[in-house]
């Protein structure tokens with residue numbers, strides 16, 4: 001059997017595979033991290049460190065609310081958690097022991113300070129404890145003080161400044177973890193680079209509200225009668241994560257390696273991020289939901305895919321789809337598609353008809369006698385709404401029509 | 413979520429458990445709760461580990477799922493089709509407390525077929541550097557023991573008296589329940605491990621064992637199953653009375669020389685084997701098929717799935733009845749006489765506990781009678797192995813490690829438990845392999 005090599009070099013750090021825990025409760029202390037390493041994770045970004053003498057963290061309670069969609073539970077997760085509430089001495093001790101017991105695994109220390117001194121101290125302590133890399137948390141959206149977390153990530157000068165402070169005090173490679181709660185991530189990433197950052201990690205959580213209790217008119221999680229707009233993660237944010245990662249990758253000036261984060265559950269999700277520019281991949285919510293064990297399927301599934309395609313290293317995948325993203329103003333309109341229904345697969349539910357009637361171009365004819373749907377090609381504008389609503393996954397396809405004209409306009 | 417069992421499929425001898433499409437497989441796997449310490453996995457005798465392979469499907473690691481099944485259960489494709497899941501894994505499924513259990517059999521088939529159709533790499537052959545071990549019988553128990561030992565580099569030869577491997581699943585289980593493809597795939601996977609199978613090689617006398625010893629075999633695993641169909645003395649010597657083994661195996665081989673079409677067939681027995689025979693007769697075009705059992709409908713030992721199928725096939729259930737006599741002409745049985753029975757002591761289903769109910773006599777005209785009242789170990793086995801300890805139905809007595817009273821001789825599967833399931837035979841084979849490995853390692857082989 002052919003063997004693929006999942007290892008990858010990230011800022012000079014050799015990772016046995018690209019799968020990391022992202023900084024969060026899944027990597028909260030040594031015992032948890034050891035189990036994650038044993039399960040097969042190539043690296044861990046440890047839960048963001050804090051110096052309690054500088055700012056004491058007390059977590060709000062309850063701190064989570066899950067986003068359910070109909071019968072699909074937990075498609076996303078909202079959290080009101082801050083950085084670690086464990087004391088720095090215990091955490092540093094844990095990092096030391098982990099590096100001692102797992103010398104070939106990668107341990108990234110995530111840190112957050114509130115002034116130059118904090119950043120400096122945390123960087124120094126992490127390096128001394130044996131961490132392989134630093135991740136600067138410029139992106140937690142729910143710190144209990146207004147001059148920290150994603151507010152730093154939105155303040156360009158602060159990003160450059162704190163990155164510089166850290167870089168001056170460490171020999172370790174440094175990643176800046178950025179917030180998606182911003183219109184454009186490139187300028188901030190550029191500021192981090194200006195400060196000396198060696199890589200970008202994105203995305204942290206997306207500010208959101210997942211639910212409102214309609215009995216007492218209070219958004220959830222209900223933290224003693226109040227709630228907040230806080231970080232949202234998991235499968236539901238993956239499309240947003242892919243956007244930011246691909247933009248970072250495609251930036252002609254930035255050119256920094258990217259540690260991709262946001263909604264990764266399966267090897268297919270992981271592959272999407274790799275293809276759009278991620279070099280390493282970080283996971284939290286899927287682990288909170290399913291446990292460390294999912295790494296077996298990330299590794300095995302990705303390896304099998306690579307073997308089938310004769311792709312032998314991760315490097316061959318990184319960014320391979322990113323170049324195909326262009327500005328919508330540059331789309332070709334010469335080729336127009338027309339929907340096609342496979343009548344043998346059609347089960348006659350009429351969902352495509354309803355959707356095309358009320359949300360498309362009234363191009364589907366539905367025969368209530370035979371209960372078959374048929375496309376009126378002269379009216380079809382090729383939006384493919386029908387394909388996306390059809391309950392039979394492989395029933396609706398499309399063909400491409402060459403209009404011979406770049407300025408083709410749909411015939412309404 | 414279960415597939416419907418279709419009458420047409422049986423009549424066409426197509427698999428009655430439908431394969432799941434990609435869409436259906438993914439949907440079903442997403443229903444699984446991915447339990448901690450999965451109860452389904454604990455309930456699988458062979459350790460196939462459904463909790464794991466379903467998780468692998470859910471995370472789109474389809475080949476991984478196929479590997480898990482193949483590594484844990486060499487008859488994984490077969491078991492996916494014939495395991496009585498409602499008494500094993502699915503009975504313990506946590507989802508059952510909320511809704512239908514997860515269709516574990518269906519997902520097992522989904523995964524094995526995915527592997528088969530997507531070039532799952534072949535098994536690597538063992539190195540054949542360790543001791544020689546002889547295995548008698550290429551049924552589920554024998555194949556499973558052979559595979560486990562071959563993986564550990566033993567030199568394995570399986571001696572099989574028939575011309576094909578697979579044991580009862582190959583010889584008797586009807587095509588509509590178990591398609592040949594699934595069986596062939598599993599057998600090929602075992603052969604790929606470097607297992608040698610000799611066909612037409614019956615081990616049937618003392619001299620054969622002597623020869624095995626002279627040829628350097630260090631251990632023997634007896635997995636010869638049950639080959640002797642029990643008969644009702646009343647039916648002896650009639651040419652239209654067949655045992656289920658003869659009936660089902662001849663149907664499978666295309667060698668049945670009695671015409672079943674438009675005939676009336678009576679099957680005597682209430683177990684899976686009897687129901688298989690009845691359904692097969694109906695599928696071959698029998699006009700009417702009776703299933704005559706001492707047990708009442710709810711007491712039938714046959715699996716639910718088969719009984720449901722028999723209902724769909726319009727089998728006439730003569731439950732709680734006993735055959736009391738026959739009418740014959742020209743050496744053929746032309747009618748069966750019977751009477752209803754009740755159990756003297758409730759819950760004791762032995763024939764001696766059945767009492768006839770007055771005024772319930774009946775007579776049914778028949779063209780063919782198939783008996784399926786039980787099977788025993790071949791009479792010659794104790795003679796093949798001098799001093800081998802046997803018990804009821806001639807079954808070999810083995811301890812929890814599948815050791816017989818003769819050192820170096822092990823036994824498992826139906827030949828030990830008197831007839832159970834393929835998956836249990838697989839588990840015996842696996843566990844016996846552990847013990848044989850230990851035995852050979854200690855003696856430095």
Ligand SMILES: Cc1cc2nc3c(=O)[nH]c(=O)nc-3n(C[C@H](O)[C@H](O)[C@H](O)COP(=O)(O)OP(=O)(O)OC[C@H]3O[C@@H](n4cnc5c(N)ncnc54)[C@H](O)[C@@H]3O)c2cc1C
Nearest residue numbers: 549551552553573579580614615636637825826833834837
């Ligand atoms: C009709 C029928 C339906 C069944 N349905 C199901 C079902 O739905 N689900 C299920 O799980 N189980 C079912 N079973 C039971 C299942 O088939 C058996 O439990 C299982 O096959 C036992 O495996 P084994 O390896 O112990 O023996 P067998 O499968 O009986 O294999 C024994 C092998 O040894 C060979 N052999 C015998 N004597 C010798 C000898 N002297 N020398 C060399 N070779 C020899 C035989 O030819 C045979 O190939 C069914 C059985 C029958 C008969």
Ligand SMILES: Cc1cc2nc3c(=O)[nH]c(=O)nc-3n(C[C@H](O)[C@H](O)[C@H](O)COP(=O)(O)O)c2cc1C
Nearest residue numbers: 022023024048079083204233234262263283284285
């Ligand atoms: C409960 C919770 C706590 C988190 N804590 C941190 C943290 O301390 N530091 C940090 O950089 N990111 C933190 N994150 C963000 C995650 O690391 C990650 O960026 C985000 O959840 C998106 O990835 P996911 O969809 O795989 O969860 C946290 C996320 C969650 C859900």
Ligand code: SF4
Nearest residue numbers: 025062063064288289
């Ligand atoms: S998941 Fe564990 S820690 Fe969290 S609320 Fe439930 S019991 Fe408590």
Ligand code: SF4
Nearest residue numbers: 346347349350352390
């Ligand atoms: S939605 Fe799909 S299945 Fe339903 S009518 Fe349309 S084409 Fe047929």
Ligand code: SF4
Nearest residue numbers: 444445447452505506
């Ligand atoms: S017991 Fe049922 S729900 Fe739980 S893991 Fe097994 S199949 Fe899934």
